[in-house]
Amino acid sequence: MNDNPIRVLVVDDEEVVLDTMTAFIEDWGFRVFTALDGDTGLGILKKEQVDIAIVDIRLSDYDGNTFIQKAHRIQPGLKFLIHTGSTSYSIPPELTALGIDEQDILRKPIRDFSALQEVIRRKAGERE
């Protein structure tokens, strides 16, 4: 076990997604925080230091883009991965400005989980 595990926030309005994501991530030795909606997520960010947030674009209260912007204001060093089932999603300019690009989009359903682990590790390791 790491002493300094990577801390991941998963925001998704579907419980099963939260559960399963938590399960992988924990198995990979990371620390997981979950939120069912944007507000909860922001609340967590206000209290906990998080390395990387995996955000669903479709949330019940905010849309993902807005959440990310708000989250960025709370923790500017936070990295983001966008997890979406939408086939047509592309990064809007305001997020591109935050350094988020096409590579950071995870399309549901994720089938290659080892790759996901790699991505999380890499992303989290990119400390400014």
Added chain:
Amino acid sequence: MKILIVDDQKVNRDLLEAYLAEFNHQVVSVANGKEALDQLRGQRFDIIISDILMPGMDGFQLCRSVKKDINLKVIPFVFCTATYGEREDEELALRLGADKFLRKPIDPDELNEIIDRLARENEERGIELSVKEPENGKEVFKLYNERLIHKLEEKVVELEKEVAERQRVEDELKKYREKLSEMVEESTVEFKQINHRLEHEIAERRETERALRESEEKMRAQYKGIPIPTYTWQKNGDDFKLINYNDAADSIVNGNMQTFLGKSIAEIYPDRPEIVNEFNECFAQKGIIQVERPYHYISTGDLRHIISTYAFVPPNLVVVHTQDITERKQAAEVLKRAHDQLETEVAERTRQLTEEKEKAQQYLDIAGVMIVVLNPDQTAALINKKGCEILGYTYKEIIGKNWFDNYVPENIRGAVKEAFNQLMAGDMEHLEYYENPVLTRDGNVKLIAWHNALIKDKKGKILRTLSSGSDITERKKAEEIIIQAEKMSSMGSLAAGMAHEINNPLAGILQSIHVIQGRISIDSPTNRKIARECGTTIEAVNAYLDRRNISKFIEGSREAGERAAAIVENMLSFSRKSESTFTLSDIGQLLDKTVALAENEYDLKKKFDFRQITIKREYARGLPNVACETTKIQQVFLNLLKNAAQAIYQAEPGPKTGNKPCIILRTMQKENMVCIEIEDNGPGIKDNIRRRIFEPFFTTKSVGTGTGLGLAVSYFIVTENHGGSMDVRSTPGRGTTFIIRLPLEQGKK
């Protein structure tokens, strides 16, 4: 010779005298025997010619007496009789001593000859031998008496006859007289009548004469009084002289006509030879001629326009009327000018009207809609050029024909006719806009959208319909295509939406399974630790799961989930534009690569061998390369080739290339697009299926074979990914052609 003629008839005496005088004989004639004897005794005669029947002494007695006389008996005695002509008489005559017995009529020459002969004979005989002695005696006397009595009897009979005849004649005469007096009476009556008639006629004639005289007077008066100048000319050799004129003629020359009376044309018009020619021509034709000329009145010096009419009047007159048409001519000039002007104006107006009409026709003809006017009896009264074009018939062929029977399809004819009737009855409300198909000459059907109006007369009575119609066939087709595309698009969106919806739970399933598999793995220390805490080992857990086949089921679930995810991925993959890369590709090469793929593809379910299909290539030369996602385009081509092969093998082979299965690949450039056609000679696609063929999940294949996504995906790859178009043409029984159009460059539309 001296000849004595004895005859009681003067006429006979004269006759004989005349005969004999001819021959230069001296002739003495007496009327009876007694005188004859007297003469004989007085002078010498050469011959005696005597008649027989004479009063007093008859010829016979004379002869006897002469022949008894010695001095006289030598003289030749000739009897010449008309009455005693019988043989007995001659016999008696000769017995009495006559020298010759002649019967009247006598030929003078003959008589002369006889006389000469007798004289000659007498001379020759001499006195001694003289003539034979006359017979005396009773016989002669008897004979004489016989003859006399005979003659007398004859005479009596004759006389009796005559008397009878005379009586008869008298009777007849009486009758005739009676008749005559009748006739005379009749005639008299007739004559009276005739006379009466004649008198009547005479009276009439007198009356006629009187009337004629009156008429003449009138004529004269008329002649004089005719308001038209009239001149009477009499032919005079080659010329004519003026013998009469009327008051009208006189007044023109202010009463000076007198001076011209009796003058000839040559005198009056010495320097106008044509005038006398006109006279002569009229005279020669014996008819009427008319001449128009400008004319100088000699006495007044005026210049006028005159019409001269020459009329022949038998036997030798020409009557001339003149008409001064100067004013008339002037008026005619004015009228002509006005007429010309009017004509010009009318021509101008006509030209304008024609122009307008032509313009109207032009408008009609350049109209992009067809314009049709229908009569109440449903026949076409007018149609414009566009209408003729649409229907494919000429103007002449259409006008007058029943519009509905000829140009509206049978299945809706009744309804359209009904609509027309309602329209003609004035129902504009519902029928101002109306759509119906029309039949063209080559049997096609075109859909026309009509705007209908009614033509009315001044009183508001409906005369005809006027309709303008647009050919909306193409528009309707386009609309259908759009609707179809939209349907497909919405279905695509639906499908995509659905896929998206599925993705989430699917993600849940797959992730859950992943977690399960992860957390039963013997490789995880955490698993080991928790297992121990639960009083078992991770191996034992695995053993249980294996023996109960739970691992297999978990794996099965994962596989199923994966497959589902693959399907969704397949469907959604083309919509991720961000992942695409476009490269310039040679379409022909791409097609060929795909064919190779198809030939090599090994499909467990395949019921066909792609290699047995003849592939024909009709690639355009010099086709530019197209910017496209090669993998995806290949996917499209492959999908179409597989469909084509399946179609060919599932049905009877098509007729196109002699019934051998065949796929034709064509490429060509159309403006800024490349056109790819994949044609098969399979059974073709029915219209109702063809319309839905690009719909996602729409399939004609049996359940389990294929997903119904191939064409939908292909459609989206072409249209959404590449901004092109995809279409299918098919005739059932004749094969199918898929047409793909790709823009040469991306980003340009």
